[in-house]
Amino acid sequence: MSWETIIVNPFTNVLLLIYHLIGGNFGVAIILFTILIRLITHPLMASQIKSSAKMTAFQSSKEWQDIQKKFKDDKEKLAQEQMKLYKDLGINPFASCLPTIIQIPIIFGLYQSIMRAMAASPGQLLILSRVVSPLLSTVFHINSAILVPLNSKFLWMNLGQPERLYLFGIGIPVLAIIVALTTYVQSKVTLPPSTGSNDQMGMTNNMMVITMPLMLGYFALTFASGLSVYFIAGNLVGIAQYALLGKVNWKALLPGAKPAPQKQAIARKSK
């Protein structure tokens, strides 16, 4: 069983099914597919958000800061005390990473399936022709010969190519700008900012708020615009997911906004 068989090919066929069901709009199909995948992985994300919040509360707790001061010259003892405190408070330090790690292959699979379904070149179409599941015709009565190749035109874009909107002969990378903007907004309203000079997690988050939009903006500028549509949809759905869980800090968007006070106090695990 290869990566292709388990992830990419099933994803591709689901994407083709959505494309067919909505009448042949690949841009909308990417958006709906992103929402679907985000809904399926929502429990993982919710668990990650919960663990991150716990960790943030831990980082800013007086108990941890006292320990840091006490053992500032003994790294080994500090690590031991940290692990002990994690145990006492019922915090799993990997609980916030694990859902992310599980989501990474899904995100890459999603990207690969979008690229595969777009089949923007003869070679890609040849590959796609071989991975279209017979289930599409037997179960859903879809004629893949009519379905494929997909119409890659969405609004002013060819989803198989990097996007530029030409105004007066100048190519403006509108999607890359929107990707960078939505990534910034998502990072800003969902990542807890630094609460002090000793808050390492907060400092990392502050760095992420700057680097992530630049990074994804660069990807959007360079790769097929279908990926940019996915990024934008993913960012907006991500904000909505955080909002549903009450973890969005809209005030963080205001200039000069102070870090929101930690709402969640850390509680020691009952023995």
Added chain:
Amino acid sequence: MKIKFVVLIAAFLAISLLLAGCASGLTASSWASVVADTQTAYLAGGSYVYAVNLANGTQVWRYPAKASANPFYAPPALTPDGQVIVGGFDHNLYSLNQQTGAQNWVFSLAHDRWYGGALVSGETIYAPNADYNLYALDLHGNLKWSFQADQSLWAAPVSDGQRIYFGTLGRKVYAVDASTGKQVWVQTVDGAVLGSPTLQSGGTLFVGTYAGSVVALDASTGRVRWSHPSSSSAWIWAGPALTDTALLAGDSTGLLYDLDPGTGTMRWHQTLNGAVIASPVSDGKSIVVGTEGGNLYYYDMTGSLVHTVSVSGNVYTTPVITGNIILVAPTGAPNVLVAYDQNGTQKWALPPAK
């Protein structure tokens, strides 16, 4: 802080490489295509365009001097005044000197890749691009007109001198006026048209479709004269090939068949060892067809197998018959161009440039 910054940069580079890897893994490697005159073969394959001496298979010239990051794909076309016209993945259409390989001019107004070869008719180059446009250029590379179709164009058009005929991925076949680029007619067929149409002197246009049909259209009106459906799971990639008596088509199930050009009735068929992606070719005495399975089949005009040759690679582009030589540009093979004689004996082979 510095360590975290380095980690972030490393993560950025890793994700860039992964995404690029994902993309390139799905991107087709360039399918080499060949054309020939009586003395020289011109091959667009991988990172180079080659001119090859037909007598012994030696390289006459190669373009560009350094390997191109954007491999050429489109089949080359030759003009009467000694140019080789070839489009690339970099969205540029190049004119090269047929004798020396020196670059004459570059047309760079297209917005997408060139997958289909150009058609040279009279003093005009008709070049199809994946940006949905058919571009008409003069022999100096100046744009005469462009025609925007409904979808990408992946194959060379054909012409009767008055009109240009071509198919699109959007299941449409178009006829446009050769001198003005104005649409004469458009016809919808049952699947994407990935290959070039074939024009019969009697005024019938034949196309193969991704839905597996061979469709005959009235070239003057676009009206469908007949349609020959293949099996439900088959698709036809290349355009059908026409001889004096036969209309030959191959499909993804490995079926090669001859249809009556007048009625679409199947006269004979053969099952080959792999999908037929490239058009069959015929010199009027024999039929040669290559398969994805790596065989080159020689048939007589009645459909009887004469012999089979293994080319150790996939045949994705149409072989060329010139004089007594059959040229094949296999994909995934140790050589980019191989010449066989009519008996299937290899005469020479050209390895890829290092």
